Amino acid sequence: MLQLNTIRQDAEGVIAALAKRHIDARPAVEALLALNEQRRHLQSETESQQAQANALAKSIGQLFREGKAAEAESMKAESAAIKERLGELATSLHALEEKERAQLIALPNMPHAAVPAGKHADDNEVVRTWGELPQLSEGHVPHWELAERYKLIDFERGVKITGAGFPVYTGQGARLQRALIQFFLDRNTAAGYLEIQPPLFINEASGFGTGQLPDKEGQMYHITEDNLFAIPTAEVPITNLLRDEIVAQSELPIKMTAYSPCFRREAGSYGKDVRGLNRLHQFDKVEIVCVEHPDHSYTRLEEMVAHVASLLEDLGLHYRILRLCGGDMGFTSALTYDFEVWSAAQARWLEVSSVSNFETFQANRLKLRYRSEEDHKPYLAHTLNGSALALPRIVAALLENNQGPEGIRLPEVLVPYTGFARITGS
RNA sequence: GGUGAGGUGGGUGAGAGGCUGAAACCACCAGUUUGCUAAACUGGCGUACGGGAAACUGUACCGCGGGUUCGAAUCCCGCCCUCACCGCCA
Structure with a gap:
């Protein structure tokens, strides 16, 4: 499969190269880039939620060790809310990753410059x-x-x-x-x-x-x-x-x-x-x-x-x-x-x-x-x-x-x- | 086919709910020192995907997938694989 970075950096180059195979890769490449952007966006959001959840879990643990059980209990609710949101985010992230990957795998290799033009x-x-x-x-x-x-x-x-x-x-x-x-x-x-x-x-x-x-x-x-x-x-x-x-x-x-x-x-x-x-x-x-x-x-x-x-x-x-x-x-x-x-x-x-x-x-x-x-x-x-x-x-x-x-x-x-x-x- | 044990970084191998991305050792890299080699010492040393011009930083990953929990390498369930012994067999 092609490297995602190559496509992100030079989508036009990839499309031009694949044209040599007599396929119009533009729709696929553009769909891939769109998916990629969505995915990265969603990934950032998911990860920041995760970071919050991690931080929260850490402080709860800290509170328990300090014997402040009551305070810790009250933070659990917050944690549960984040977790619920995180679950939804993770599900759509996985779905996007899957789509992105399927799209990427479907693209053939780019012909080298020395490959002659031709169909048959x-x-x-x-x-x-x-x-x-x-x-x-x-x-x-x-x-x-x-x-x-x-x-x-x-x-x-x-x-x-x-x-x-x-x-x-x-x-x-x-x-x-x-x-x-x-x-x-x-x-x-x-x-x-x-x-x-x-x-x-x-x-x-x-x-x-x-x-x-x-x-x-x-x-x-x-x-x-x-x-x-x-x-x-x-x-x-x-x-x-x-x-x-x-x-x-x-x-x-x-x-x-x-x-x-x-x-x-x-x-x-x-x-x-x-x-x-x-x-x-x-x-x-x-x-x-x-x-x-x-x-x-x-x-x-x-x-x-x-x-x-x-x-x-x-x-x-x-x-x-x-x-x-x-x-x-x-x-x-x-x-x-x-x-x-x-x-x-x-x-x-x-x-x-x-x-x-x-x-x-x-x-x-x-x-x-x-x-x-x-x-x-x-x-x-x-x-x-x-x-x-x-x-x-x-x-x-x-x-x-x-x-x-x-x-x-x-x-x-x-x-x-x-x-x-x-x-x-x- | 049966029974048992086990899958942790490049390797060996500890860890048995939070202080663990993970001890220690080996390997590897950089440096110091010493005629060379070697040794000794000091430091560094996983991968992927995000963010960032960069320094750096977030997240995930302890066979794979689920679950319990505020929190899982660690507990539970399913799967895969490996090893050992027995049976069968070229």
Whole structure:
């Protein structure tokens, strides 16, 4: 959530920034400011009443100790009157606070100045493209056919035991999953990220901290009996590790990586977009998360982008980097880079990573702060995260782009992990 | 699943209706002193939201939410969580 102070100090700036998302935030911001003013007014009044009540209670106690019980008794009536008034004030104050908070939580993050204007995915800015279009030989097929031919993934049995969108990896397919996970984790830890193995279920507070709740609960699997949610990404448990904490400035940046299965309900999708590995209810992903000083978060973002790029280059995948336009960015992000790899047989780009700087937006919900070395006061930290990387679409591209008459050739970097250089189905 | 104990500041941990935003110790910060490091000593040291140009100041916060009381960290009720032991179990 945005910082109230920012809105109070520069409401016009906030409205202008949010306009980039193609939303007119003016009514919401103005309503918020009005609520805020009412609240502060009411708070002052409540607190002065409270101060009176406190003072009164103190003198009554004093009188009792001095043995002036009669005088004390007479003051009790006054105290009761204040208390009654205080009760009313407190009730309306709470109601106002609630409204103010609801209003504040509903505002998305302000896009960074570098975010391109635009409404739709078509308006995203292509920052850079790497590699060559793969040349496929005659008779190439999409990855779901390859997966079947080489017995890598059993979609039908996945449907039997769970449902659509829950693939079963088998043989060289399963081995490839494990190899990719380990390859990514190795590369991430070599780049200074601390490996974490997080819980796969999170509670409500965690879901709120990173922005999945309260609005996006429909996208998560909910275990109602225990009120837990299956994680949609490792970002949630990893970032929440530092919720409600004040870390020393000297500890920044905090760099973490985690592999986890990710669970997404993704209701309402159908057709070729969800064919094969394009979109799943359960998939594997290795995530990177950084907690950084505000002065350095954009340098850190670039570093993360360069790191993800190096992974794709090692895998030899033709990719492009997009800077998302205001209309296409996520609710919590200030600046997002998407990575897309070319899926040769489908002849389309597939998103495999999204690297974002959330600035203080998540930190404000998380109460994640660092203690400044300059004035020893706590300030909200910046949080960033990115996929490094999401497996299914990487697998789709690897299969499709490297297919040939003698099976599917794997990139060299994976061979030590898979133990085979070519997928042949045997 | 059963039984018991307990949740207090960055940490350990006292407090058991008013003198407690909270002892003491550790950690941390500043200073004094001493060739350096260390030690010793002195002082400081929670967070949030208000008010104020600032110095400063008000209120709240002892797991969360209610209640009793003139007054609650302290008493009562509900909830959550943690720990220990037993049972079951990878």
